[in-house]
Amino acid sequence: MDIAEEKRLARQVAAKRRAEAHAQLMETAGSSLALRGLPVAAGAARTVSGFIPYKSEIDTVPLLARLSREGWRTCLPVVIGADQPLLFRAWTPGETLAPGVWDIPIPPETAAEVLPDVLLVPMLAFDRQGYRLGYGGGFYDRTLEKLRAFRRVWAVGVAYAAQEVEAVPRGDHDAPLDYVMTEQETFACG
Template sequence: MQVAKRSGDLIDQKRRARTAANALRMQAHKTLGERSGLMLAQHELPINRKDGFGSVSGFYPYQAEINVLPLLARLVSEGWLTALPVVMAKGEPLTFRAWAPGEPTGRGIWDIHVPLETAPELQPDVLLVPMLAFDRRGYRLGYGGGFYDRTLAELRKLKPVVAIGVAYAEQEMDEVPIASYDEPLDWILTERGVIEPKR
């Protein structure tokens, strides 16, 4: 695993990678549109529910993110408890509140849909993680806020959790620039199917 050693180099590498990844995602979103969410929902999560996993956090699609709402709706029909993340403050881990497709939402930071404040908080067993890019090692390129890295680091101290990066297949890169604090994904899910990382 190659980790960028100088912070200035890493910042520049990630900035350039984000620019390229955003263009790829926009193109994929334009090409596939809402079909991608339905395609995504046809794939099974690589999770054995007999291991005690019963709750999953998704995300409300923002800008050109792939739409996981059809997948969440299917998971609810299968008995999963579903939730959405909420940004509480800069530099803090995410909070998760119970929510299912069709239930009302409010607006959070960056005008992203979030569950109402009255929705109960939970600690998900499975996290569907949005991203700008991914590689076959299981590393993701996020938006730069570090919210999911902090959240995964905290949750993994408390209990077994499974992080599944979700994106368009076209968002794959040969190698995502990473730092020592970047939390790896356990699986990747695209509209084409599940990818098991090779590290």
């Protein structure tokens, strides 16, 4: 079986596991992330990108709200096109959002474009080595490759603990995570 087929099958299983975890934990998981805070020190980074939950993704908005109160600049990713890295626009929790690609809420076009130091990365599955299974569009992999080519950027995968697998099928272009945060723990990858 080739890597694309292996990932396709893994996505089916992972999506089901994530949906089950979400049904049980959606009310408390986001607050658990916020209580713990980021594993990256504020002195080393000042801008963090989160995401508005799509389908059964864990909620990063409570964490973004905490970070904003602590002086971090917060932003959200914007899909600008197929096979393109993400763009990031400034956004503070509570500000107006507009529908983006797949109706995922994004900051309005008038919001300032920013470059994040820390990316909170959604996923379907993850392993302890720091690899994640996404939706297959490669948006975060391309974005991390672009940003890491010229500056230090931390990738923090955010998911439910139930999304952990022994090993994620991976290809040459899959960008590793630095940390993973779940409702139960935060750990360094590798």
